[in-house]
Amino acid sequence: MHESNPHWAADFQALARVLSSALDGLKVAIAHVGSTAVPGLAAKPIIDLDLAYAPAVPWAALPAALTPLGYVHVGDQGLAGREVFKRPGGGPPHPVLDRIVHHLYACPANGAEYQxxxxxxxxxxxxxxxxxxxxxxxxxxxxxxxxxxxxxxxxxxxxxxxxxxxxxxxxxxxxxxxxxxxxxxxxxx
Known part of the structure; x- marks a missing residue:
């Protein structure tokens, strides 16, 4: 557990810029969620991001956009309505994605888990x-x-x-x- 860090917001922004570029053209909002998204709250220093995708976005478009960044879809890991993406070692190096520890989830924008x-x-x-x-x-x-x-x-x-x-x-x-x-x-x- 780490004390709240004002750099967490900047880390989220850096990750969001990279993801936004990869998801260009898709109706996907990128949200900073989890404890690091709450100023003043101690947390594990891991940035949690939700990709909230519109109903019109075909699911296959998300893994297709994220794969070139080294992400692999690993399923919902027992939590329906929230799909998990991980960057296993050995993928393409990236100056932002490799530097900032993060968890990446994809949820329907109108889904209960995202809400x-x-x-x-x-x-x-x-x-x-x-x-x-x-x-x-x-x-x-x-x-x-x-x-x-x-x-x-x-x-x-x-x-x-x-x-x-x-x-x-x-x-x-x-x-x-x-x-x-x-x-x-x-x-x-």
Missing amino acids: RHVQFRDFLRHDEPTRRRYEALKRQLAAEARQDAKRYAALKQVRARAFVAEVLEQAQRQRGGPAPRGTGQPLTP
């Missing part, structure tokens, strides 16, 4: 007490995991789920609509 990511991020950005509670929970889980990333992820899956659901319900009450129904899995990182 959950954005609503959770936005709520934490604007509600300091909730942001502090989430940070305290993450620090507690990190201490229990003792630098074991897999254990941290497993603990977070179980213990942050209720917190995330609570925040999304509160966000929807404020907006006057139902909370997006995704898997209820905690957002990364």
Whole structure:
């Protein structure tokens, strides 16, 4: 867990420029999600990006645009509505993509998972007490995991789920609509 870093926003922008160039002509929004997208929130220093694609975008266009950058589609990894792309070693070198640790996801722009990511991020950005509670929970889980990333992820899956659901319900009450129904899995990182 690292203290909030103002460079995370610049790292996202650098990644977004590269991805935007590769996705040129496709109706895809690139969103900074996850804890590094929330100023003032401690996080693992990994930039999470969602490629929110319009319904008119054929799915095959996304892997086709990302493959030249060295990305490989690895499926939804058990989370329907969120496809994962990774850059395994041995791909083409890239000065930005190799320098900035990141996770890349593709979600339908009108899908529940993308909506959950954005609503959770936005709520934490604007509600300091909730942001502090989430940070305290993450620090507690990190201490229990003792630098074991897999254990941290497993603990977070179980213990942050209720917190995330609570925040999304509160966000929807404020907006006057139902909370997006995704898997209820905690957002990364």
